[in-house]
Amino acid sequence: MSPAPASGRQLLTGIETAGTLPVEYRFAHGQKGNRHLVVVFANFSAPSDYGWSNGVFDKLRANILWIRDRFEGNQSYYLCKEMDFALEQSVVTLISKVMKALDLTTDSVTLWGGSKGGSAALYFGLKYGFRNIVAIVPQFAIGTYVKNERPGTARFMLGEGVPEENVRIVDSLVPDLVRSGANRTANIYVLSSPQDDQYPVQVEPFLGLFQHYENFNFVLSDSPHIADHIQVTGRNVPMLMGLLNFLIDGIAPRLGSVRNGFEEPDRDRSAIDSYLTATAIMRGAEFPPPAVMAPGPRTPVRRDAVRFEGRAPGAVRVVLWEQGKYLGRTDVAADGTWSWELGTAWNKGEHRVKLYGVDAAGFQSRRTELRFTAVDGTRANSVTPATPPARDGGAMLSTVRPGATAPVVLEPVAHEQVLDPRIVFTGSAGGFAQVGFRENGKLLGRTAVAPDGRWSWESGWQWSVGTHVLDVFAVNASGAEFPAPRLPFTVMHAMAATAPAAYRGGTS
Template identity: 50%
Template structure:
């Protein structure tokens, strides 16, 4: 999801230097004292490397912590530089410090992001035991995704890009999902068959969640989705619905559900006829000027018929 403008809700910007790597962030207080923290991770096209910072979260009542994925001038999946995972440790420490300062328990914290931000949401929730992960179109084979599509990020994260390092990063997420002790995290994974990453980056790994008590797969098969970059926008209403439920302390159990199903080319003649027959104020008929006719600006004349309102006396 491409961000266009800064959020209108008040934010504080800061930098935490307590870990091995400095981490930049933005923070916005909850409305009316809501006891929840949403941690937001960025996708590759996020403005200023802060995800969902275009105002879409303005009405979310939680405390919101946006974490910037910009380390030494590049993106890192919030994981590593030159295979040193100090980035992950620093980000994890920052999240823990905010949750502690707010006096929140693990179940009052939601990790949220799309694309590489969705991968990060799963990574931090499952590695550190936070209550909820809302992950939109994540990638599970990080090394492959970097090597094939993001050479600059691959060089930053791996140093010298080698098959061994690609394979090592490819195992990070599958091994975490299969081996984490934090299976009681509520996981919401949003995906689509129209995402070109789906077949290689998501589908082979869904079964790793089979033992999770509350794993939910939201599958959007909308014909209006044209690829990876459009899934979030086409699924935004249910995504925001889920996020607001989690903030309210409600963790729904959806299982595997489908959304989409639009029919953009469907014939609207029947509903148009119904509207025309029951319209409260019938549309006027314009006889002249004809549609598309250029008329002088100083003298415009209109002619036609305005039907009487149903039930009123005709003149």
Template identity: 55%
Template sequence: MSKTATSSRPVLTGIDTSGAYPVHYRFSHAKSGNRHLVVVFANFSAPDDYGWSNGVFDNVRANILWVRDMFDGKNSYYLCKDMDFELERSVITLISNVMHSLGLTPDQCTMWGGSKGGSAALHFGLKYGFRNIVAIVPMFRIGISVQKRPAIADFMMGGQVTDDRIEILDRVIPDLVRAEANPRANLYLLSSPQDENYGVQVEPFLPLFRGYENFNFVYSDSPFITDHTTVTRRNVPALMGLLNLLVDGIAPRIGFVTNGHEQPDVDRSGIDSYLKSTSQVRESFSAPVVVSPSAGERVADAKVRFAGTARGAVRLSFWEKGKYVGSPPVSPDGSWSWTRDRAWSKGEHTVRMFAVDADGFHSPRAEATFTVTAHDSLPFGTEERIPPQERRAPAPPTISYPAPGQHVTASEAGVAGYAEHALHVTFAEGGVSLGSVPVSADGSWSWSPGWSWLPGPHTVDCYAVDAEGVASRGSGASFQVAGAAEPLQAQAPTGYFR
């Protein structure tokens, strides 16, 4: 089972292929035998299209299922491609498989998301009868929302962004609410008048919830909220408090409630079997074979040539000491060879690698061990001294998140954007290397550092690096990390509650 470094709690990754569309997921087991499942949907700026995956759920006791909104390289609101809603059915199949593997029921589940993810939490929670729904600044009129993102609109509507198709998507959630689908749900909806979408996307639909037994609207009105993206960040502490209550079986309302029901010794064979069968690492997918360098070989030249075979793979992924090194392609006959554009440092090296197939599944790991004996080798990460006129640097990466000077919390700061014709993007601050991430086939990339930033201003320099190892000029991502968040001060407007 492959692991990710999105938070401090152990996380497993997998792909559920039982539906028409493969659905990528991350999963983390509950703490202390807790019997609850939180399903997390992603917003548009979520790193790697997994929402809330930066450690904010570390202290939540429940099982956590992060569902990735990336299908054929595009976001979809977890709904459709070319108006084909089999995509939605593939997503609910994944959620149901995980829930049943844990031996849980919809009454023991919470749907959670913000913005696009908030819409998904509402849609799946209402339509499929899940007990708890937390929707943070959701978009009710999905058709109008995706019009602002033409590539996603084309993907969802099959290149025909017509009034009829916009209306179909606009009605997906409102029609469920009008029909009072799942009226016993514990519904928590958060929005703010400072959100530029509030007047069109939220306020007109609030009266529709009058028939719901436990509908709660958190109206967050604060001078520190400046736009759609800051509503969530301002309310994270209160939202985490609410989530832990829901996990404990307490839905804030008048009446008698119970909590607890942990089962530390519960049989986990069902979920373990499911996670193994859908793991992104496939034992049946052979690990790469390394022909060169041979195990323990002493290499006199700091330019080391790797070669071997990887049947069924389209590319390899190389790592050393937990850091990404490169991703060479694999020929149709399974052969591959690769020489890094930068010299290896003198001394011993252990490079680990795995193969990746066309569907994104990983093979088990292989490794190459060698020792560089050259005395003139350059330090690891130093660019080879090639005359500038022979280099053709790629364009600097475009930063899509955060906005210049945007205020973020210490645990949420990350960077995302696009880098056409680049293999990976590297990051530095004040001349200190912070790491790198690979660039997706569509040019998109996102990076979450895995640590909490110190309060104050930060500028992360981002560099696009192409397959030849040539780095672009830097693009600066500037943001302001706030100190400790203040307690939520929210007052709901009158008229929305019975």
């Protein structure tokens, strides 16, 4: 979930996966019961590929759906991958499902975009019958534009070598819709400027195609203060926001009577809330959060030699940040392991780093927090050893199989609030024979490690409400113990614990 902007509107982030390609989105609920929906398509320079996400829409009353134009790392005009328009259908699926959840028809939707996003607003608006379309400095001949100006996008959309036949097909997408009279009653607003170097070839030659449209409006912004393609938008933001507010209120600037309003403050929002929950970008229940094997929790680490190591099964990359600041990301290897270094020395003192995993579809795991202390000099080792030494009867044992890794607990994660008092513990301990569990020095049980290094254990009782701190340890073939970091967690369930009389674990 993204933080709320200054206006207090909460931004919800999710992924629609019902189509061929996953489509990422952001959503903000309408204010004061407003039911209109504004769908926003991004331009090439949009931050994180979400257009108009710099706060300019904060005061709009409508529901807002931002759609990310980032498919397999590429931009696409929301249209196609190597001429496969299943990408377009994936985008339409997202819009349709949000409309259904809001109980809206196309008459209560405005498509909005600038440049590349303006082209998408025109294409989707005309083809699928949306009532309102606002296209700011769009490109009409899309194939020619990407071939000449965006070669990477051209290869992704049109195929390797960018065949001329494919250029012509994509060039014709928007003009052919207009020639056919598609959605002729739509309220269409196109803005451009003579100062835009794209205007003579990408806009002006196509304006005449709209002569039979009932409410086509062209705004020519001619000002000596406009120097390029991008500045056309900036100079016209107040006017465009005024236009958008009119459309949200059901007013299309034209002669005739209009109806204003549409607010329903007490309307049931359960359908759209259910959809947003079902497609939320965080899917922690479906794959575990990253486990950190080094450094250990609250471990002093030399600040110029900090290296994070761990496991993240089910993820393709791990993302790290501290106090809201992005630190970096790293890929997860095929065996589930990952490692990462900052590249510069850390500031002295305690650090609280948060991590999450991302799977191939873009869904995120729950967060893992690691605390460690960065120190100067030789007060600490660079990392906590992955296979720490253990002692048995005073003799140092080293009978750990090659490739062994310190025991890692994947579920529950450290400091997790657990709702179900009957807990199944899972993790990995490659190279060891068993994993054991103690609380307050009392042995709770042991479980065997599978050949692939995985293990799971259930105590057989319901854990008492409150905080528990387990010492988890691995056992090698000779019976020597190798400890892992302590595992604190809190049982939140209100049911009374039913552990056997011999043991009612916990510190509560």
